[in-house]
Amino acid sequence: MHGEVGSSTEGLSLASGATSRWAGSPTLWMATILVIVYVTEAILAGNILEPDLTVVYPFLQVNQEVWHGAIWMLFTAMFLHADLLHIGGNVFFLLLFGTALEEQVSPKRWMITYLTSGLVGDIAFLLLGGDAIGLGASGAIWGLLAAAGGVRGLVGMIFYGGLNIFSGGGVLAHAGGLLAGLALRYSWLRSHR
Secondary structure, eight states: OHHHHHHHHHHHHHHTTOOOTTTTOHHHHHHHHHHHHHHHHHHHHTOSSSOOGGGGGGGSEEHHHHHTTOTTHHHHGGGOOSSHHHHHHHHHHHHHHHHHHHTTSOHHHHHHHHHHHHHHHHHHHHHHSTTOEEOOSHHHHHHHHHHHHHHHHHHHHHHHHHHOTTOTTTHHHHHHHHHHHHHHHHHHHHHTO
16 A cells, blocks of 8 residues: 555656656657657668668768868768667667766756767768768767766777777767767866866
């Protein structure tokens, strides 16, 4: 009987306007956005497993186009994925590292970390990637890991980097995002002193 009262009280508090931890989770919101974008991309291309990227070409990071003024590609490319394995891997690691960072920073700082790491990763890919084409949230996700785990998180990344399962040519974006996440982590730690 006591358990029933507790569960009905919990339900009432949620119904009266309190939000659950999951509803306010930037990690879950970002994962949802990435999945929605991928499904939209797949529907437009007519293939859920490996969409034809020509349908999203204006939003990929095409380095030659960015050098000629298509700056938006540095932002939009971090929301696109090449195939089901790519989106699956990135969402898995987003959920893993993003929730770890949520326990340490505000949602605002989480979002700053995600977007800054993604942009720095894409800029690194632009500067060092030649005339390559890139896409994916990996740079942002590596930034979340670095911000959540600091130097200790790098030990795990050495193993992950050795596996390099989901990177393709994105090692430069991963490294850029990782460095941005570390820089943000230590900047915030200093501001708390």
